[in-house]
Structures are given as structure tokens and as C-alpha cells.
Amino acid sequence: MDPTATGRITVDAPPERVYALISDLDSLSGLSEETVRCKVLVGSSTATVGTRFRGSNKRGFRRWSTVSTVTDAVPGREFSFNVTSLGIPVSRWSYSIAPADSGCVVTESTWDRRPRWFLAMAYVATGVADRVAVNTQNIARTLERLKAKAEA
Template identity: 35%
Template sequence: MPRLFTVSDSIVIDVPPALAYRAVSRPGDMGRWSPENLGTTDTSDQEPAVAGTTFVGRNRRGRFRWVTRCTVTAAEPGRRFAFRVHAIGRDRPRLRGPIATWEYRFEPEGTGTRVTEIWTDDRRSWPAFAAQVFDRIATAGSTFADFQAKNIHITLRNLKRELEREAGAGPGTTDGTRPATS
């Protein structure tokens, strides 16, 4: 089976694009929705990040914790937000190299916004066999593409629930599921 380098999913959230963008473009808040990300090491800046902003993301998968250095590559209010993960480490992001790119697109749909989350595996230089072995160890049996597809679905569902609740737009998820908790 060929290696899949990009996965995505989308959801319609009953808030304007500017509001959805503002939430997602504050990396320190991502831990509120993501099943794996815990936010950033510096959460003092509550303004949306701009292109070129560098931040250190905190992450958790089971009992494992690690940090990543990320750089914002696109910051188009109400339209697109993206960042590149380019270093990783247990306590400090010391191991440098292309890891992944995360992108969020915001498109008006009816009275709300279609938010699309895209994960791209930037480990292009890794041999397929090495990536497959590493991925299955790091994800307890999945490829990173399958693992991230599940994470994206959970993140979008949680983002919808929270933004709609904050906006008073509705009860949150419409599929009867409960949000993931830490």
C-alpha cells in the first residue's frame, strides 16, 4: 500500500469565518480541542499568530509527552491558517527536520463556516519501510495518516461544539457524540 502523505476533514460550524479563524490562529488554545495537543509553552499571547511566528507546541499521546517547534506559514484572517512543524524533542525541540504541516481553511457556508483541517506528512526523505515501522510504533499500530485522520475528526467536532456554545448558536455536535476529554 502506498504511503499517504495528506489527510483532511471538514465540518460546518455555525459561526462567521472571522470567529473560527481567530480561535484556530491562537496556537496556545489548540489544546482545548485536540486529543493530542496541549497548547503551547507560552500561552501569554492571546492574539492570533501572524506569518513567521514561532511557537513551541506541547503534545501528549498516552503516557508519552513531547514538544515541537513550529512556524506559522500562512495567516490570512478569515481564510487560511497554517504552520510547519520542524523540530521535536522530549523537553526541548532539539531534533530538527521536516515533520508535518497543519493547515486550516475557512469558507463561508450558509450562515456559518466550513472549517477544513489538513495534515501533511513532511517526512518525504524517510524510506517508506522506516516510516511505516516508526508510525506503527508511535501510534500503537496505525499509520500516521490513519491516526491523524481520527485526530482531525475529533478536533473539528470539539471546535464546533465549543465555538457554537460560546456563540450561543446551538448545542454543539449534531451526531450525539461527546467531546474528547484529557
């Protein structure tokens, strides 16, 4: 299935450095548009497959939390996790890293996994009616922050 939102950026830094920023949950929450904190529930802050973490999120005055489980953690290549809320599948997020002439190309993608009946509750919690458009904008901002941090 194709992602519901995706973005790509070229970063003038080695893939390993970029991966280290993405897979460190403290760093990842600093790059994200809506996630303000990640608290490890099982595992360590440098995530590996099976690491579970609670994401504290905010948008304007709204605040909500999710629980994520890391599904892919291949240093220098891929970092992915599945997100749930109240045990309900919400989304899948993935960062793919490919070597390039000058550093690497990072692709961030998400798949909306929410059941239809959950959409109204999600709207009340987040205030977002068009999650595809918002995630597309958020991905662009996240990738710009990642680029700036990796190239600094």
C-alpha cells in the same frame, strides 16, 4: 501534493470567530487531540506569519515536543504552520475557512513531511504506526471540538 489526512465540518459561526479560535495558540492546543500546550517562542499567542511555537504533545504515556512556524495567517480564511522535530520536517497543518449559508465550512488538512529514515524514531516517540489513520481520527475530533466551542 494532496494532504495525507483531511476533514471538513460546517460550523454555525462567522468565519472570523472560527479563525480567532484556530489562530490563538492557547485555544488551538485545547482543541487538538495530541497537542496539550503551545508555548510561543517568537511572536504572540495570537499567531501571525513567522510566529514560532513549541507544541507539547502526548498520546497515552508518551510525550514529545515539536517546533512550528506559522506560514499563512489570513483572518477569516486560512491558518497554516509547518512542524519540525529536532530540526527535521515533520508535517504541515492547514485550516481553511470558507463562508457558507449558515456560518462557514472549515477544512483541516495535514501533509506528512517526515523522511523515511525518521519514521522509526517517530514511532518510538509517539507510538503511532499508522499516522494517516490516527491523524484522520484526530482531525475529526478536533473539528468537533472547534464546532462546539465556536457555536457556544
